[in-house]
Structure formats: C-alpha cells, structure tokens
Amino acid sequence: MIKEFKEFISKGNIMDLAVGIIIGSAFTAIVNSVVKDILTPLLGLLIGGINFGGLSVKLGDAVITYGNFIQNIIVFFLTAIAVFFMMKGINSIRSFGKKKTEDTIAKAPTTKICPFCMSEINMKATRCPHCTSVLEDKEEI
Template identity: 60%
Template sequence: MIKEFKEFISKGNVMDLAIAVVLGAAFTAIVNSLVNDIIMPIIGLIIGGKSFENLSITVGDAVIKYGMFIQSIINYILISLVVFLIIKSLNKFKKKKEEEPEKPSEEVMLLTEIRDLLKNKYNS
C-alpha cells in the first residue's frame, strides 16, 4: 500500500495539481491585495469616502454585512478577468501559424483519382 501511495504521489498529474494549488493560493493573495488595498479605496473615494467593508444592515441582533458581499463579487470579477487575460495571452503565444494543408497520402490521392474517374464515367 505504501508503494502504491508513493507511485501515486510521484505521478506528474498529482505534482502538477499540487503546484497549481500553491500558485493559485499565492495568486489569490495578490488579487485580494489588489482589490482591498488599491481598487476598493479608489472606489470608496468615488462614492464619497465610504468603505464597502463597513456597509451593513442590522436587523434585530443580526448584522447583514452586504458590503463584504459586494467586495467578494468584485474580487471574483477581477480574478476572472486576470485569469482570462492570462489564458488569452498564453493561447496567443501557443497559437501556431496557419500551416498549409499537408499533402494527401498516396492512398488518398489514388482514391480521389478513382472517384473522379467514376464521376466522369457516369456523368458522361
């Protein structure tokens, strides 16, 4: 069982997934800092110096922090935008130049010739 576990861990897919999780966590911290420390203060100034984090409604003993919800939505939109831009950039670099169609194989050429001959014979 230990041997199987070592084989499982050492497979490339598991290592790739572990690296992706670690990088994703670091990336999330960067985006959260961007939103919380740069974008939200600017938006707060635009709307009159208020912070979204402090927006809330008290109903009885319950405090509904809708400002935190708004901030989470902005975080999600920004993370999605950054991921989209990264993927778009990667796809641009990976995109191969338009290649000319490959020359058909000898068999395909022969079958095409036979088809054309049959077409001409029955159309005449």
Template identity: 50%
Template sequence: MLKEFKEFAMRGNIVDLAIGVIIGGAFNKIVSSLVNDIVMPLVGLLLGGINFSNLSFTIGEAVVKYGMFIQTVVDFLIVAFSIFLVVKMLNKWKQRKKQEEKTAAPPPLTKQEELLMEIRDLLKKQ
C-alpha cells in the same frame, strides 16, 4: 501501499493542484488587500464615507451585520473578475502561440531528408 501513494502523489495533476492552491492563497491575499485597502475606501468615499463593514442592525439580541455581507460580495466579485482577466490573458497568449506555430515556416530539409525525398519520388514513378 506506500509505493502506490507515492505514485499517486507525484502524478502531475496532484502536484499542479497543490501549486494552484498555494498560488491561489497568495493571490487571495493580494486581491483582499486590493479590495480592503483600495477599492472599498474609494467606494465609501463615492457613497459619502460609508464604511460597509460597520453596517448592521439589531433584532432583539441578534446583530445582523449586512455590511460585512456586502463587503464579502464585493470581494468575491473582484476576485472572480481578476481570475477572469488572468484566464482570458492566458487563453489569448496560448492562441497567439498556436497561431505563431501554424504560420512558422517549416525548418529547412537536411541533405539526408532531401535524398530520402528524391528516392521516394523515384520509387513512386516506377
């Protein structure tokens, strides 16, 4: 059972997933800082100094913090857009690489390959 688990854990997909989760966590911190420290202060400035995270209203004993919800939605939109841009860039890079591979000239034939081609052509003629 331990051997099977080791094989399962060492498969490329599991390792790739673990790496993705770790990088995603670090990326989340970067985007959260972008939203909290750069974007939201500018949005607040454009809207007259409103700080979304402090917006709330009270109904009886319940405090509804709709400003935090707005902040979370903006954070999500920026994260989603950032991931979209990264994926779009990677896809463009992959397409460019595939195009370069297609247009690349085939490598020159070796002497052995040339001789084999000549032999093949002679055999076809017979």
C-alpha cells in the same frame, strides 16, 4: 503498504494537484491584493468612502449586521472583476503565439497553376482536371 504509498505519492496526478494548490494559493494572494489594495480604495473614492461594515439592525438580543453582507457582496464582485481581467490577460498572452501559427497555417497555399493550361488546380493533383496533363510530383506554383 509503504511501497504502495510511495507509488501513490509519486504518481503525476498527486504532484500536479500539489502544484495546482500552491499556485492557486499564490494566485489568491495576488487577487486579494488587487481587490484590497487597488479596487476597493478606488471604489471608496467613487462612493465617498462609505463603509457598509458598520450597518446593523438590533432585533431583541440578536444583531443583524447586514452591512457586512453588503460589503462581502461588493468584495465578491470586485474579486470576480479582478479574476476576469487577469484571466483575459493570461489568455491573450497564451494565444499570442498560437494566433501567429494559425495565421501561418491559414496562409499556406492550397492550389497551384497547371503549367500546361494555366488553370488553378489543387496542390495535391497529379493530373490537371482541365487539360488532363500529367503533372510532376514536385510542381511549384
């Protein structure tokens, strides 16, 4: 049983999951800080420092604190905005190197000129379809 447990723990999926949870926790702290320390104060400036947290209605013995609900909706949207812009930045950094590679691949020549009739032909052609001349394997453009 101990051997099976060691195999289970040492599998890549468990380690990947553990790393994902740790990184997720750190990312959550960053997002929460962006929302709490940057976006919420800026929103407070825009709406004149209104705090919805204190709004409530008393119905008999029950107190409905709808202000907390409004405040949590605002925090949710600010968090979503923060995550969106963070992921947009991360994705642009990730795709920076790929875009350069794709551009290089896209610019690679696919045709060459037949040295006999000067027609444009496929790079892999071994015989010109226009003049039927036999082309050498290492023909350059």
